[in-house]
Amino acid sequence: MAKLLEGKVVAERIKEQIKKDVAVLKIKPVLASVMVGENAGAETYVKSQKKNAENLGIEYQFHKLAADTSESALVEFIQKLNADKTVNGIIIQMPLPAQIDYKKISQHILPQKDIEGMHPANIGKIVFGKAIILPCTPAAVMELLKETGVDLYGKEVVIVGHSEIVGKPLALLLLEKFATVTVCHIGTSKAGKLEEHVRKAEILIVAVGKAGLIKGDLVKEGAIVIDVGINRVADKIVGDVEFEAAEKRASYITPVPGGVGPLTVTMLMRNLVEAAKSQ
Ligand code: NDP
Numbered sequence: 001m002a003k004l005l006e007g008k009v010v011a012e013r014i015k016e017q018i019k020k021d022v023a024v025l026k027i028k029p030v031l032a033s034v035m036v037g038e039n040a041g042a043e044t045y046v047k048s049q050k051k052n053a054e055n056l057g058i059e060y061q062f063h064k065l066a067a068d069t070s071e072s073a074l075v076e077f078i079q080k081l082n083a084d085k086t087v088n089g090i091i092i093q094m095p096l097p098a099q100i101d102y103k104k105i106s107q108h109i110l111p112q113k114d115i116e117g118m119h120p121a122n123i124g125k126i127v128f129g130k131a132i133i134l135p136c137t138p139a140a141v142m143e144l145l146k147e148t149g150v151d152l153y154g155k156e157v158v159i160v161g162h163s164e165i166v167g168k169p170l171a172l173l174l175l176e177k178f179a180t181v182t183v184c185h186i187g188t189s190k191a192g193k194l195e196e197h198v199r200k201a202e203i204l205i206v207a208v209g210k211a212g213l214i215k216g217d218l219v220k221e222g223a224i225v226i227d228v229g230i231n232r233v234a235d236k237i238v239g240d241v242e243f244e245a246a247e248k249r250a251s252y253i254t255p256v257p258g259g260v261g262p263l264t265v266t267m268l269m270r271n272l273v274e275a276a277k278s279q
Pocket of ligand 1: 137160161162163164165166167184185186187188189194207208209210213228229230231260261262264
């Protein structure tokens with residue numbers, strides 16, 4: 001039976017370090033959070049970020065803009081935050097209204113204040129192994145792997161999902177540790193090859209958003225399973241991996257909820273403190 005890899009436990013330890021780091025800064029770091037329009041899901045996320053920030057001694061500045069804000073008006077607003085020396089980090093809440101393209105917007109945040117780690121300059125630094133601000137979910141996955149004590153050198157790692165926020169940057173971080181990385185995506189599934197890749201994974205990381213996509217009996221005996229997926233099924237939150245069957249075969253597995261999720265927001269706060277230190 002697999003050991004549970006609980007993000008909450010790891011997050012508590014990292015939060016203690018963040019508090020110490022905040023204490024030695026000469027300022028109270030400020031996180032500016034920008035939301036455009038109304039969204040119940042995003043508001044829940046904002047509340048959790050605010051609580052997390054305040055518990056760590058971080059000021060959470062919330063800016064809510066009208067739903068009909070244009071792309072250029074949002075860029076102007078971001079530029080004001082960029083120029084404001086009291087603001088250390090900026091986060092744009094998703095989803096954005098249809099008239100705004102997140103990819104365009106995220107490029108206007110100063111890389112030094114991009115605490116989600118999604119500015120092309122920050123993503124680019126990962127290629128050179130020089131990143132200070134890492135995208136939050138890949139950073140959370142790396143922390144969970146560290147928790148297992150596994151040496152990544154030469155390990156067969158299979159990532160399912162190649163999104164810009166999870167799979168692609170995570171593949172680069174794992175390469176940096178000399179893991180042998182296979183990245184699967186919709187093309188792999190359509191070619192009927194997903195199962196054969198999943199079966200060989202010593203470390204399996206799944207970030208797709210489809211409940212039950214990975215059958216538990218495909219998991220290699222003793223594998224480490226990190227399930228990033230979040231799916232609502234009949235009022236329950238589940239991941240992308242069939243948990244009960246996978247748990248019997250894996251050596252470590254993340255629960256959903258309670259695995260990667262709680263660490264992701266902690267990584268955001270760690271990025272903010274790193275940003276404040278470097279400014
Ligand atoms: P995206 O929709 O951006 O990416 C999903 C990826 O899965 C794409 O690469 C897609 O390929 C691939 N995919 C889709 N269907 C299949 C399939 N049948 N077989 C193989 N690959 C497939 O999602 P995100 O990366 O943003 O998020 C993924 C999941 O992780 C979601 O459930 C999300 O809620 C969760 N998440 C959790 C976080 C946390 O903190 N725990 C943070 C971020 C995300 P293609 O694009 O080619 O179709």
